[in-house]
Amino acid sequence: MTRAVWVKADDSVGDWDVRRARITTALEAGADWVLVDEADVERVRELGEINVAAFKTDGDVTLIDDAEDDEELEEPADAYVVGKDGEGDGTIDLPGDFSGSADLSTLRRDADVERGAYVRILGKEYEAFAEAAAVAADYTIVIGDDWTIIPLENLIARIGSETMLIAGVTNAEEAKTAFETLEIGADAVLLDSDDPDQIRRTVETRDAAERERVDLEWGTVTDVEQIGSADRVCVDTGSLLEHDEGMLIGSMSRGLVFVHAETAESPYVASRPFRVNAGAVHAYVRTPDGGTKYLAELQSGDEVQVVDLDGHTREAIVGRVKIEKRPMFRVAIDTDSGDHIETLLQNAETIKVATSEGRKAVTDLETGDELRLFYEDTARHFGEAVEESIIEK
Incomplete structure (x- = not known):
């Protein structure tokens, strides 16, 4: 309504x-x-x-x-x-x-x-x-x-x-x-x-x-692997994001990892509270209508969904998308339901994810860490949930 x-x-x-x-x-x-x-x-x-x-x-x-x-x-x-x-x-x-x-x-x-x-x-x-x-x-x-x-x-x-x-x-x-x-x-x-x-x-x-409220759960990291470079996407929004907010990002549409906004100060770079360093161009990001878009598709004026650690959501307008070649990590995760999902994140200490121990840089992730994620057992076609069998791996 x-x-x-x-x-x-x-x-x-x-x-x-x-x-x-x-x-x-x-x-x-x-x-x-x-x-x-x-x-x-x-x-x-x-x-x-x-x-x-x-x-x-x-x-x-x-x-x-x-x-x-x-x-x-x-x-x-x-x-x-x-x-x-x-x-x-x-x-x-x-x-x-x-x-x-x-x-x-x-x-x-x-x-x-x-x-x-x-x-x-x-x-x-x-x-x-x-x-x-x-x-x-x-x-x-x-x-x-x-x-x-x-x-x-x-x-x-x-x-x-x-x-x-x-x-x-x-x-x-x-x-x-x-x-x-x-x-x-x-x-x-x-x-x-x-x-x-x-x-x-x-x-x-x-x-x-x-606004929608999403049910977030924990998944267990099974592998963190340094891989080569890929085209990485920074999503710069027209909104200031809170310290406990981020976006849901993932290589597989059924399982999206909570990636924090760059609200934390760092010895290496100033905070960018309007930005989420989201991942590689192929990855999905969740949108306010409950759908998904490829990061590569985003452009100025689009809407993306911002989520906090309790699953409260709001919408934000994309102001700019920055795509640059950067070294990446492959992060593999097992969900509570026994499924296996993955995503690619930039190899940089400024990229933070939500763990059961608190905010953690992707460079510090280890096997056994619990990550906050959104999981739904459904397939997607052009960003819309569909009842069909699709294998993602």
């Missing part, structure tokens, strides 16, 4: 300076949408590229009666209809004026129009209102003034598969809860906060909710 972060920046949050500050932070942090008033749409466009949702001041769509029976549900004071035009310009309009109620048939889905609803959950009847609106809504924004988990659980269970459910939050912790509720979570959150740190942390929470 792809999660999204919306940032609320309509006139209810303050004057244009306050709204602009929220919008600018949302742009810089990587939020997906901003929610503004119709009059601010062009202003937002001038600030940068982001999807814009706009409260309309003269909306002509009305909403709605109770879908469960013929009794009209009194219209909540803060309920709006979303309409997205079919031109694909990334704008959603939210009409804000209502003059009664209408049958749900007036909100039927249309191939050229995406619709949705914005509802404050002030009581149980408002849950019913949101459920009824979601029947015809592509987007359903629900705001809890006195928010508890139960209404969100109810809405996820009842309408989560029918609409993009967007939960109103005021900080990153609430966003994390919204994304995790019922182990399914809301599709998106609408953040109402002036705090730049909360906006950034909410985007980080979105990213963390989407």
